[in-house]
Amino acid sequence: MKTLLKCSTAIAIALSLTGQAAAAEMLTAVGPGEGQVNIVAWPGYIERGETDKTFDWVTKFEEKTGCKVQVKTANTSDEMVALMNEGGFDLVTASGDASLRLIAGKRVQPVNVDLVPSWSTVDERLQNAPWHTVDGVHYGVPYMWGPNVLMYNTNVFKEPPASWNVVFEEMDLPDGKSNKGRVQAYDGPIHVADAANYLMFHKPELGIKNPYELNEDQYKAALDLLRAQRQIVSRYWHDAFIQIDDFKNEGVVASGSWPFQVNLMQGDNQPIASTIPQEGATGWADTTMMHAEAANPNCAYMWMEHTLSSNLQSDLSVWFGAVPSVPAACTDGRGMQNAEGCAKNGLSDFDKIKFWTTPVSKCASQGECVPYYRWVSDYIGVIGGR
């Protein structure tokens, strides 16, 4: 046992040392493709027409560049970080709650935006977004973004709910019955930010400036709100399809959700709609980031350019219920999306959205903040009833 321990420690140390030594310099010119590119992505993010023939943004790229695209899907941000820590991938579509962790862990490398000609077409509000730009250095190109909307049952809510309080506080819904057991919340630590966002609006005396930067008092207030929420939430959701089933069979009538579920259920003729209430909402903005030891950097750069310039932005926006990072993709007819669809997915709500970022100890708005790992353990505790 002891020798085994020593062996595994030695191997691990050796591996981590070689890892650091191999960290690559930033590319200055894109050379010929290496023949493949390996991407960690959210499910449904990279489609080659296999799920539905009309949604394909890979085949043409492969024909044009000769780079075979290989995808490994991950279901949560934490899983993405874990996969990137393992290595063997070139790119990842990281959300804001993963991107800073990847940068801090030196798992991703700076990206030379001069090598991505379509960079200039990216939404200006996203070009220097703090979740992929550190000290003025870009660590990726924006991929897609979307809001975490409040999904509700239109039979119960004749008017869209004006506030997130329907999922945070025990109250009677418009149909006269209590909301206890009829609302859901997201089963991920990042949901603490939704609570903070709610407090930011309703308890200004706490002085929350950014829902991802909370000092001890603000954090405690958010956890207390979540503990009260535990009393009215029967089951937290983390699988989109189980949430859909709960709305259909479990009598759930309101929950934070993604446009993805809303679109699927509306397509199924369910009495479902979504809104962004007065407090605003949290949202996700994903970035294509490049692994520090990417084996196929040329294909990776070609893919980054492809994500911004091809039909991808437009068609993925339709497919996933997300908003393109290139606003022109909504209107110039490069794919199936149009201005109306983009508006429905949340384009006009950009200013109301606080995008997911990883909470860190050293934060900008105040001296000391509660870091992410405490969000993880405390949120498990809150769900467990502590």
Place this chain on the structure above:
Amino acid sequence: MSVPQTAILPGRGGAAGTAADLFWRNPKVLLALLLIPPLLWLGIIYLGSLFALLAQSFFSIDEFSGLVKYELTLKTYRELLNPANLDIIARTVLMAAAVTIAAAIVAFPVAYYAARYARGRWKALFYLGIMLPLWSSYLVKVYAWKLILAKEGILNWVFEKLHLTWLLEAYLSAPVIGGNSLSVSYTGTFLVFLYVWLPFMILPVQAALERVPGNLVEASADLGATPAQTFRNVLLPLAMPGVVAGSIFTFSLTLGDYIIPQIIGSSRLFIGQAVYAHQGTAGNIPLAAAFTVVPVVIMGFYLWGAKRLGAFNAL
């Protein structure tokens, strides 16, 4: 010309012949050849990976970047003992114990009938009935139960038709075991566990009961014991090894399961889910490894207790 006759024959030649000679002269070589593959399997692939996992629990994780720090430390175990994690362990062990006891109570009469009364065709039907649920997909069964237990599911509909909704509601308003609907309560999780693991209890109990000589039960009755006394003093002690063997299955399977409580229940984590969440999603392999040590330790004690009760005497 005559070939000199000796007691020792010349080698038979050829690869197969040489090998056969070798095995005949040194039987241990053959034994070693036959044993090495399964020993390698058990030693390297099974125990080796288990120990590699356990070794991980003595490392820790850098809290922000999520990278594992390869320095020996007990920090992860300290983390394991914080109240939220102890809750997870207590919850899982209590659920496993409840499922095991209930499975024993439900399985005993079924197994008794099968062992003592079912004959011929009925016996075949019994085996089929017990085994059939094991042949269909586990996930399909669990999702089916989600629909059965849902607020707008079959069970609620039945209660409504019988005008017994008040009864169900009274039950669900109870603390801990209740909830908004059966599918989001501990009771729901418990029922599904019970259903899924029941065959693993029935089969060993039935095997044990079949070995109890019928004349002992008759003798007990002849000597004036009531059926309850016979059960308590004759049948149960003799069938106990079967019950304990079955309980090892139901207890350890409940201890490790992570799919049922995720689909049916109140989102409160069980050990299996905690392992899954920490290693699969959070990348916190040290804590996941520390969590896996818990069922190993609990099962160690359980097996030690089971051995003392004589569960392995029949092996």
